[in-house]
Amino acid sequence: MQPDCSCPLCGQPIGELPVTILPERGMVVANGKFAILTGHEVLLLQRLAEVFPRVLSKEAALEWLYQFSAEGEEPEIKIIDVYICKARKKLDQIGVRIDTLWGKGYALGVDRKPVIVREAA
Template sequence: MQLECACPVCGQEISDLPVTILPERGMVVANGKFAVLTGSESLLLQRLAEVFPRVLTKEAALEWMYQFAAEGEEPEIKIIDVYICKARKKLEPIGVRIDTVWGKGYALALDRKPVIVREAA
């Protein structure tokens, strides 16, 4: 079911809105609903959106998320699977799916590129 809403200016029905990610707030808006993610889940989803429609490997995700970590403080690669699992549980109710591409990594299963909205500092 695709939720429709109206433009606040002209009142025209708006449907098929893109998935919107607000990384600073840890929020994802889709189909007229929203989900709140932790900082790490939000970072990972942001990166998946940036590389969309390509596949994000676990290694690339780990390197990107912990690029400023001190040598030896980088967690095990399995943590990416944990973040994906937790994010999936929060995103499923709003209709956003993260697919596993076996032997490669993860990708967003969307019709079009999500919008990332950055807040001004």
């Protein structure tokens, strides 16, 4: 549930805001709250937001997270489940879901496409 907010300039009610991901800070903002994620967790959430509303397979997630790893350094696919589990615990507290689609992968359980805010280097 979105908190009641109004525009500070005109006083009109502001509609529901999308989930906002700040990858450089490892932060996710939703429903007037925020969560801090680890590097891999926020990268995985970022990828889920990029493919929203489609499903991200575990294989695609693993390949994307470790695309720059040296040959032979790619971990087991089960690590994706671990990252998802840890991220879910943090995201549940701010009302953001990661849904499991058995045999297919993961998808964000939000109403609108999340916004990814990049910070200038």
